[in-house]
Amino acid sequence: MSMHPWAIRTLLALNLAFIGACGGPDFDAVRAYKSFLEEAKPSLTKMNGVRMELFNVGEPQEIFTKFRDGLLPEVKRLAKLASDQPTPETARLAEIHTTLKKVLADYAEATTKLVERLEAARDDRDREAALVSWGELDQKFGADMSKLVEELTAYLDTQMKK
Numbered sequence: 001m002s003m004h005p006w007a008i009r010t011l012l013a014l015n016l017a018f019i020g021a022c023g024g025p026d027f028d029a030v031r032a033y034k035s036f037l038e039e040a041k042p043s044l045t046k047m048n049g050v051r052m053e054l055f056n057v058g059e060p061q062e063i064f065t066k067f068r069d070g071l072l073p074e075v076k077r078l079a080k081l082a083s084d085q086p087t088p089e090t091a092r093l094a095e096i097h098t099t100l101k102k103v104l105a106d107y108a109e110a111t112t113k114l115v116e117r118l119e120a121a122r123d124d125r126d127r128e129a130a131l132v133s134w135g136e137l138d139q140k141f142g143a144d145m146s147k148l149v150e151e152l153t154a155y156l157d158t159q160m161k162k
């Protein structure tokens with residue numbers, strides 16, 4: 001199964017966090033954040049898998065089921081995991097994490113609304129309108145995640161140089 005570029009970079013950032021922070025003053029913060037990212041990895045992988053599967057689904061009921069039973073639980077799990085994670089003590093990592101919490105919360109909200117709209121849809125036009133609206137938010141989510149991964153990677157690179 002192929003992965004979105006931001007998902008691949010997120011998983012690579014996990015490895016960089018472990019390798020890169022060994023000598024810097026932010027070692028404990030990076031190590032704790034690495035633990036959080038490792039905990040998020042299974043849901044991130046499942047969420048990405050469901051997102052890929054959605055491209056191959058044509059039946060309206062199957063689309064609804066994939067969103068409701070596949071994507072939404074993983075998105076909510078990630079949003080809760082990020083929300084429950086203590087804010088890192090280093091300023092830059094705290095800023096990245098705060099943004100991540102918002103991005104995941106917004107995506108969970110958008111996906112919840114989509115499931116509600118799909119459930120209430122009376123016809124294909126209603127379903128299509130709901131999917132188009134969510135698709136725009138999904139693209140924003142992907143762009144936001146890519147940016148966050150770039151910021152996290154840059155932060156870790158800085159820590160490696162210390």
